[in-house]
Amino acid sequence: MIQGWICLFVTLAVYVVSKQIYRIRPRVYLSPLLITPLVLVIGLLWIDVPYETYHSGGKWLSAMLQPATIAFAVPLYKYYNVLKKHAVEILVSVLTGSVVAMCTSVILAEWMHLDNRLISSLVPRSVTTPIAMNVSQVIGGVPNITAVFVIITGLLGAMLGPLVVKMFRIEGEVARGVLFGTSAHGTGTSKAFELSSLTGTISSISMILAALFTLGVAPILISVLIR
Structure with missing residues (x-):
């Protein structure tokens, strides 16, 4: 001890x-x-x-991840009007990003000839760890392996995200927030808050939405894509 x-x-x-x-x-x-x-x-x-x-x-x-996640409610309340104004764009962008992330994970895994358990473990890699592990268990993956993929995805997202923003000249804070939150979950959100409070807020709501979409879509996607 x-x-x-x-x-x-x-x-x-x-x-x-x-x-x-x-x-x-x-x-x-x-x-x-x-x-x-x-x-x-x-x-x-x-x-x-x-x-x-x-x-x-x-x-x-x-x-401490749970109370830290709840603390995101403070900036959400602060920027409620902005979130309401861009609600449709955020929802459509996050849903599209989540589906693309899952599909590309399956395609890449099959190209590498990974077995079905590893493919299922890889699918929920772009969402926050607790939900990713639950999704992995539901769709037949290995939660501990999923956690490793989630960490790697988050680190790469936080490292490469600023380069993507600069390369494609993404100026809008809403677009930046959706980018980090959808692709790199909590790690990306932490990086997004370094850019601005609004970017971090959009990223946090995108992270939550991505988790919910993945929770609902992943089982259907696995049944369709994995042969």
């Missing part, structure tokens, strides 16, 4: 230090969302700490 609390303290310390470095040099490759898990994985493997030991302390950080 003591080792678990030490792991929790080390996790927080690594995040705080990497956050300070990122503030001094805001480079994509120095993002705390990339550096923190990388340092922790290397450290745990080096000193041979079992995952169960780490999880006994790290689980408290996971438990």
